[in-house]
Amino acid sequence: MQQSWSEHSLRAPWRTIIIWLLIIAGAAAGAQQLYFRGDYKVYFEDDNPQRLAYENMQAQFSKNDTANIIIAPPTDNVFTQRTLTLVHEMTEAAWQTPYSSRVDAITNYQHTYAEEDDLVVEDLVYRPDMLDDDAIREVRRVALSEPSLVNRLVSDEGNVAMIAITVNMPDGENIHKLGAAVNEVSNHVLALSKTFQEKYPDHRFYQTGVVFMNHAFDVEAQGDARTLVPGMFLAIIVILWILLRSILATLATLLVIVTTIASTLGLAGWMGYFMSTATVNVPTLVMTLAVADCVHLIASMLFYMREGNSKQQALSQAIAVNRMPVFITSATTAIGFLTLNFSDVPVLVDLGNLTALGVMIACALSLSLLPAMLRVLPITVRPRQQDANADWTERLGDWVIARHKRILPLSVLVVGVAVWASLQNQVNDIPTDYFDARTAFRQSTDFQSEHLSGMSTMDFALYTGEESGINHPDVLARVEAFGDWLQSQPEVDHVVSITDVFKRLNKNMHGDDPAYYRLPEEQELAAQYLLLYEMSLPYGLDINNQVNLDKSATRVMVTLQNLGSREFTAFEQRALDWVADNAPGLRVTSGSPSVMFAHIGETNMRSMLRGTLLALVLISLLLVVALRSWRLGLISLLPNLLPAALGFGLWALWSGQINMGLSVVLSMSLGIIVDDTVHFLSKYAHAKRDGKDTAQSVHYAFRSVGRALWITTLVLTVGFGVLSLSSFALNSDMGMLTATIMVCALIVDFIFLPTFLLRFDRAEQQKGSLHET
Amino acid sequence: MKPNRLTLRSLLLPVLLSLVFSNVQAQTAEEKGLAIAKERKARDRGWGDTQADMSMILRTAHGQETERKMRVKSLEVMEDGDKGLTIFDQPRDVKGTAFLNFSHPLEPDDQWMYLPALKRVKRIASRNKSGPFMGSEFAFEDMSSFEVEKYRYRYLRDETLDGQTMFVVEHVPVDKYSGYSKMVAWVDQAHYRPFKIEYYDRKGDLLKVLTMYDYRQYLDKYWRPQRAEMYNEQTGKSTEMITHNMTFRTGLSDSDFDKNSLKRAR
Structure with missing residues (x-):
């Protein structure tokens, strides 16, 4: 079928072009169906255990995703009339935030105190314009001694304040609206900050919280789409122009690339995919991979034309020589990407499937549309002129052949060190660190960490299993002990526990006697305090975020430093163990976006290792078939695996942290680097079959594909290198590591593989004949 | 008009x-x-006064539910907001808690609560009446x-x-x-x-x-x-x-709606 396609495209080029353009237009129309999701939940399956735990907890209590505004006054003291006025005004205005359900700040903190037999419940700052120095001192005293405020809504030194806007974001069947909601909330809060920045130019404002983390995902993805894709286009045009030295051939390649991307995205739209922070890079990847197909074909055609053939003859020969390798390399690349289906991260699965689709489209187009276009374009070449001195790859080949006995032990040493180093990498995800220091979000979270608290959260739901169970003195005592234990942990910045409310109310009910700042000793008392307290709170500031419907469970909310996933999950386990040991009657669950991210890296890594193994087996089998030789198929394992070992080894020296974006690099890069092996080994086997000895065959392989290999490696390295410019670490790390592996693959194919063949493939003349190409 | x-x-x-x-x-x-x-x-x-037993069934989005029970006495007040006395029966740990409210159209309501566990009547000085009533979806202001x-x-x-x-x-x-x-x-x-x-x-x-x-x-x-x-x-x-x-004109008067009546209410 392949053959008929390609031949048809040469016989009736215009018809081929028109038919393809019609098909492509039909496919591309689906792009209108694409929508964008910039939220963090795209990284988690609907049934991800941590996501389920978190969403169940949110259903039991209330949603507590927040958008935070941090306010830094010029005087390093928020307790001034001017700054308190600002916080008060801004808190009031923040209620207008779309999707908001509550707004917490020091000014609207519900201050309770006793006045004889009265319980007074009022905003801590009610009329900021009426505050005199004494009143400000009192506000300061109350705020800095209230556990629910200190280190959360005000720093312990009183130099920074925060307004926390809790939002009720769409989920479940409305999850596709989440991206738009995130934008709406973020834009509102940013506009609010801008308004107040103008009114109070000496104050500084920072935005953090889960909503802004979402927003940052969105901004970075859009930024990548806006800057990286065009950057990639530019890089490819320059490279192609330099290498092919033909404007028309470059244009033909560009057309193949553009139509490939258009049909890939279009089909994605028809199939109901959406764009996300991960899939936004599908165009860049597809572009990179499509270029390689085109380069091989065009380079061959130009080669045969320089040899003196007519364009038509050259084109036919180029197709004949490249059809099988292009198909095989596309298939292996697609398999590599398809194994991303093993990933636990839905958008990485999407990335794999869409890229695999794009690669196969590129394969089809470069074997039909491209030849048809080359056929009708008036491409001419000057007859060979540069052949006088051989290409540098050929000379490198001779150098390797001459010194292979010394190179081999050195190679083995390097490989050994690399494999050892690659094992030193650790799986670690720090969501706030996904964003580099250039981003506003990172600057804000860094400011928050430095002056107030981390941005990570971990919520614990403690279930008593009986109605009104949390009012029981034993339960309260254990919840209090858990809160104290949490507070004493080095990772913890802040703990919200209902026991603080009980203690405060008990004191208030006893004339504010500090001796009563302790838990009520009877269930009835606790229950009645809570009833009284609930009735005196204003809209939005209720305790439903801490106590569930039938008061059988309470949620303890912890703010932590921005830790790596290992420390984070270790802390989580420690806390769960504490409850199991010290409060065996209570069932406990933990959850938060931070918890979700902390687990996903490791889970995903485990799944991807399985996926990579499968990819390796499938690809090796494909190579055995393609090379028609078990022996070469086995040998190919080395050049296929070593580049990743070298790449990850270098990565260990460079960073050593494997985030969830990197966990897919292994199987993804495997499919790509196989291409080099296929090209090199197929030429090598071809020569051997012609009766050449190993050294001659290696030389032949260098001569025939050396140039094409380094050109495609250059293109791939530039392609993934462009990705590494992203300020979003999941993308930039993936780009950088894959680019590194591409370079390593070339080094392995040019140095290690030949020396290995020369040492181990000389004993017998290879009998296995190569598939006719 | x-x-x-x-x-x-x-x-x-x-x-x-x-x-x-x-x-x-x-x-x-x-x-x-x-x-x-x-x-x-x-x-x-002109309805005078009423007494009624009430149940509140609270439901989550996922259909879990829990019940609250109370008795409510109301007294019509001309030219001002009405007076209300709520006695809680369920959940058990708030049984006997009584809440007295004098509502006012434009000023904060006067509110007292008797806590049997504390054996004290507390006046609640708060401008708030928009919070959830007993954790329900009703705010006190919805019921006044x-x-x-x-x-x-x-x-x-x-x-x-x-x-x-x-x-x-x-x-x-x-x-x-x-x-x-x-x-x-x-x-x-x-x-x-x-x-x-x-x-x-x-x-x-x-x-x-x-x-x-x-x-x-x-x-x-x-x-x-x-x-x-x-x-x-x-x-x-x-x-x-x-x-x-629900019963109307049960003979309630102002004396059934004062601080002292709170402790008596059972």
């Missing part, structure tokens, strides 16, 4: 209007809304008596709801401590009973919808729903309030 004219309106609307007013359009939407509110209040005047002065009104339109012709009237709370930016009420034109009320939060988004069911007439005049459901549109939680055994 006199209330009785509104009664006639529903029967002889076009004729009367053209006869009585030379300029029909002069009645603004605000005036009409106010007139409807006044008529609603007027039709419910309807007073004309509490809102500014705007008549929106007529609409048919469940086969009955309704006035749809917007209410904007006067109290800045209200949890709502506005409410929209569906009041039937036959008896001026609210059947549905939408509550909008401070940012103007729909927050809750209250629907009243099973209206029953007492003393041949006063209509009370036997069941009301408050549904939170933003969280999917809901609370059903069921009235049992």
Whole structure:
């Protein structure tokens, strides 16, 4: 079928072009169906255990995703009339935030105190314009001694304040609206900050919280789409122009690339995919991979034309020589990407499937549309002129052949060190660190960490299993002990526990006697305090975020430093163990976006290792078939695996942290680097079959594909290198590591593989004949 | 604008209007809304006092539910908000807790609570009445008596709801401590009973919808729903309030609604 396609495209080029353009237009129309999701939940399956735990907890209590505004006054003291006025005004205005359900700040903190037999419940700052120095001192005293405020809504030194806007974001069947909601909330809060920045130019404002983390995902993805894709286009045009030295051939390649991307995205739209922070890079990847197909074909055609053939003859020969390798390399690349289906991260699965689709489209187009276009374009070449001195790859080949006995032990040493180093990498995800220091979000979270608290959260739901169970003195005592234990942990910045409310109310009910700042000793008392307290709170500031419907469970909310996933999950386990040991009657669950991210890296890594193994087996089998030789198929394992070992080894020296974006690099890069092996080994086997000895065959392989290999490696390295410019670490790390592996693959194919063949493939003349190409 | 004219309106609307007013359009939407509110209040005047047992069924978005029980005594107060005494029966750990409220149209309510576990009456000094009542979807302000002065009104339109012709009237709370930016009420034109009320939060988004069911007439005049459901549109939680055994003119007086009566209430 392949053959008929390609031949048809040469016989009736215009018809081929028109038919393809019609098909492509039909496919591309689906792009209108694409929508964008910039939220963090795209990284988690609907049934991800941590996501389920978190969403169940949110259903039991209330949603507590927040958008935070941090306010830094010029005087390093928020307790001034001017700054308190600002916080008060801004808190009031923040209620207008779309999707908001509550707004917490020091000014609207519900201050309770006793006045004889009265319980007074009022905003801590009610009329900021009426505050005199004494009143400000009192506000300061109350705020800095209230556990629910200190280190959360005000720093312990009183130099920074925060307004926390809790939002009720769409989920479940409305999850596709989440991206738009995130934008709406973020834009509102940013506009609010801008308004107040103008009114109070000496104050500084920072935005953090889960909503802004979402927003940052969105901004970075859009930024990548806006800057990286065009950057990639530019890089490819320059490279192609330099290498092919033909404007028309470059244009033909560009057309193949553009139509490939258009049909890939279009089909994605028809199939109901959406764009996300991960899939936004599908165009860049597809572009990179499509270029390689085109380069091989065009380079061959130009080669045969320089040899003196007519364009038509050259084109036919180029197709004949490249059809099988292009198909095989596309298939292996697609398999590599398809194994991303093993990933636990839905958008990485999407990335794999869409890229695999794009690669196969590129394969089809470069074997039909491209030849048809080359056929009708008036491409001419000057007859060979540069052949006088051989290409540098050929000379490198001779150098390797001459010194292979010394190179081999050195190679083995390097490989050994690399494999050892690659094992030193650790799986670690720090969501706030996904964003580099250039981003506003990172600057804000860094400011928050430095002056107030981390941005990570971990919520614990403690279930008593009986109605009104949390009012029981034993339960309260254990919840209090858990809160104290949490507070004493080095990772913890802040703990919200209902026991603080009980203690405060008990004191208030006893004339504010500090001796009563302790838990009520009877269930009835606790229950009645809570009833009284609930009735005196204003809209939005209720305790439903801490106590569930039938008061059988309470949620303890912890703010932590921005830790790596290992420390984070270790802390989580420690806390769960504490409850199991010290409060065996209570069932406990933990959850938060931070918890979700902390687990996903490791889970995903485990799944991807399985996926990579499968990819390796499938690809090796494909190579055995393609090379028609078990022996070469086995040998190919080395050049296929070593580049990743070298790449990850270098990565260990460079960073050593494997985030969830990197966990897919292994199987993804495997499919790509196989291409080099296929090209090199197929030429090598071809020569051997012609009766050449190993050294001659290696030389032949260098001569025939050396140039094409380094050109495609250059293109791939530039392609993934462009990705590494992203300020979003999941993308930039993936780009950088894959680019590194591409370079390593070339080094392995040019140095290690030949020396290995020369040492181990000389004993017998290879009998296995190569598939006719 | 006199209330009785509104009664006639529903029967002889076009004729009367053209006869009585030379300029029909002069009645603004605000005036009409106010007139409807006044008529609603007027039709419910004179009920004296009531006693009832109530259950509240609280439901999460996922259908888990829990029940609260209480007894409510109410005393009509002319020229001011009504007085109310709520005695909690369930959950057990708040049994005997009693809450006394003197509502005022424009000033903060006077509120006291008796805590049997503490054996003390506490006055609650708070401007807030918009928080959740016993963790339910009702705020205290949703349950306190309807007073004309509490809102500014705007008549929106007529609409048919469940086969009955309704006035749809917007209410904007006067109290800045209200949890709502506005409410929209569906009041039937036959008896001026609210059947549905939408509550909008401070940012103007729909927050809750209250629907009243099973209206029953007492003393041949006063209509009370036997069941009301408050549904939170933003969280999917809901609370059903069921009235049992409502009795009118049971002989309650001011002395049943003071601080001392709180401790006696069991």
